Amino acid sequence: MVRSIAFKILKKFDKRYKVSIEDINIAKDILNDLQIRELKGMVWGTIRNLTKIDYILSKFVKNFNKNTPASKTILRLGVYQLLAGYDEHAVVYETVELAKNKKLKGFINAVLRKCIREIESMEFPENIKYSYPKWIYDYIKKNYSFYKEILEKHIYPSNLVLRVNTLKTNRKELSKLLQDKKWDVAETIHSSYAIEVLNLNEVPEYSNEYKNGYFYIQNESSQLVPIIMNPNENDMILDMCSAPGGKTTFISQLMNNKGKIIALDNDFDRISMVSENIKRLGILNTSTELISASEYKSSIKFDKILMDVPCSSIGTSSIHPEVILRTNKKDTLNYQKIQREIIKNSFNLIKKDGKVIYSTCTIFKEENTDNMKWISKNYNVEFIDFSKELKNMNVKYYYDGYGYYIIPDDTLIPFYICKYKVR
Numbered sequence: 001m002v003r004s005i006a007f008k009i010l011k012k013f014d015k016r017y018k019v020s021i022e023d024i025n026i027a028k029d030i031l032n033d034l035q036i037r038e039l040k041g042m043v044w045g046t047i048r049n050l051t052k053i054d055y056i057l058s059k060f061v062k063n064f065n066k067n068t069p070a071s072k073t074i075l076r077l078g079v080y081q082l083l084a085g086y087d088e089h090a091v092v093y094e095t096v097e098l099a100k101n102k103k104l105k106g107f108i109n110a111v112l113r114k115c116i117r118e119i120e121s122m123e124f125p126e127n128i129k130y131s132y133p134k135w136i137y138d139y140i141k142k143n144y145s146f147y148k149e150i151l152e153k154h155i156y157p158s159n160l161v162l163r164v165n166t167l168k169t170n171r172k173e174l175s176k177l178l179q180d181k182k183w184d185v186a187e188t189i190h191s192s193y194a195i196e197v198l199n200l201n202e203v204p205e206y207s208n209e210y211k212n213g214y215f216y217i218q219n220e221s222s223q224l225v226p227i228i229m230n231p232n233e234n235d236m237i238l239d240m241c242s243a244p245g246g247k248t249t250f251i252s253q254l255m256n257n258k259g260k261i262i263a264l265d266n267d268f269d270r271i272s273m274v275s276e277n278i279k280r281l282g283i284l285n286t287s288t289e290l291i292s293a294s295e296y297k298s299s300i301k302f303d304k305i306l307m308d309v310p311c312s313s314i315g316t317s318s319i320h321p322e323v324i325l326r327t328n329k330k331d332t333l334n335y336q337k338i339q340r341e342i343i344k345n346s347f348n349l350i351k352k353d354g355k356v357i358y359s360t361c362t363i364f365k366e367e368n369t370d371n372m373k374w375i376s377k378n379y380n381v382e383f384i385d386f387s388k389e390l391k392n393m394n395v396k397y398y399y400d401g402y403g404y405y406i407i408p409d410d411t412l413i414p415f416y417i418c419k420y421k422v423r
């Protein structure tokens with residue numbers, strides 16, 4: 001049952017590089033918690049390892065990419081299970097069962113048996129070892145000495161990280177509550193608001209602690225952004241791309257629910273998520289507006305602006321492994337165009353001497369360093385050094401002369417953060 005649902009989801013995935021959330025939700029009605037966990041492991045494991053799986057299959061199957069979607073998906077699922085250490089006999093038996101006709105069954109059986117005999121002695125190029133597309137691998141290897149950390153982050157994802165909502169509880173109190181219900185949790189070494197979940201026995205969003213707004217699920221690099229912004233209680237703040245509200249609600253928390261935040265987003269469904277999170281977390285100082293950040297006008301000028309801009313999101317591949325499969329080089333320049341439109345408008349909205357934070361979860365210079373170079377050429381700004389704050393939080397970084405590339409580790413994912421004062 002689990003394999004046949006995984007097969008259906010992965011067959012659709014191949015068309016759009018998107019996992020259908022509806023299909024996962026349908027599966028939740030049919031499968032028990034353990035089976036759901038196995039299903040998610042198979043689906044995301046296959047996607048995370050897809051570049052490597054296809055490399056292996058292309059060695060054993062002539063014109064692998066020209067095979068039918070069904071046969072490709074069955075073989076991928078089979079090879080994933082072999083790589084993940086499932087029992088070989090069970091893998092062959094159960095995977096062959098997914099094929100509809102005798103001829104396909106025979107073909108799948110033969111290929112998987114060949115894989116079993118040969119995978120162990122195969123040698124892989126470095127990008128394949130980490131299941132990373134060659135063009136992105138070449139890019140990061142050429143540009144960053146810490147490219148291995150990026151590759152490792154993709155293949156060895158972080159545990160779940162929560163941000164404690166200090167408007168309702170604190171780190172010690174929440175850790176104790178979670179431990180009492182047998183969640184295995186630990187304090188992390190970077191953000192003093194973060195709790196790492198090593199093991200848990202329920203879906204976090206279904207827990208009472210989540211429903212009561214005691215925490216927000218937020219990776220630790222994302223938590224660094226509001227901390228670096230360092231908002232004051234009486235600030236007037238604009239968050240130009242706010243959905244689903246992770247950083248907005250953290251900024252509000254750091255302001256003790258005082259001052260004022262205006263949160264924008266141009267996506268109807270996503271801005272509703274900001275409103276839901278505001279309500280759940282007990283935020284009182286924030287209002288939302290459905291509008292493009294490049295078109296927003298205001299008679300009030302802001303003390304601080306956050307531009308957590310739409311980007312190619314490569315840095316989130318440990319959480320969303322499909323991003324590195326669907327992104328191409330042209331996307332980075334398309335995003336750069338959108339980002340510059342938003343940046344341009346931010347200069348109409350910031351007070352003199354106001355501070356701006358620019359952040360992305362991507363590693364492409366086109367969307368980070370090149371944009372900051374462009375700002376320094378066209379506007380009067382002073383880039384702010386926050387290396388001390390990063391060091392105090394045990395964060396390793398690469399400084400590009402403007403901002404900081406966050407080097408991933410156990411709980412940090414690749415991110416870019418820059419802060420400047422507008423003169």
Ligand SMILES: C[S@@+](CC[C@H](N)C(=O)[O-])C[C@H]1O[C@@H](n2cnc3c(N)ncnc32)[C@H](O)[C@@H]1O
Nearest residue numbers: 241242243244245246247265266267292293308
């Ligand atoms: C990186 S996400 C923001 C994440 C958010 N800051 C958080 O921490 O939860 C980028 C957001 O920008 C939004 N977006 C894309 N184009 C936009 C535009 N022109 N104006 C405003 N928002 C936009 C997307 O809908 C998306 O929600």
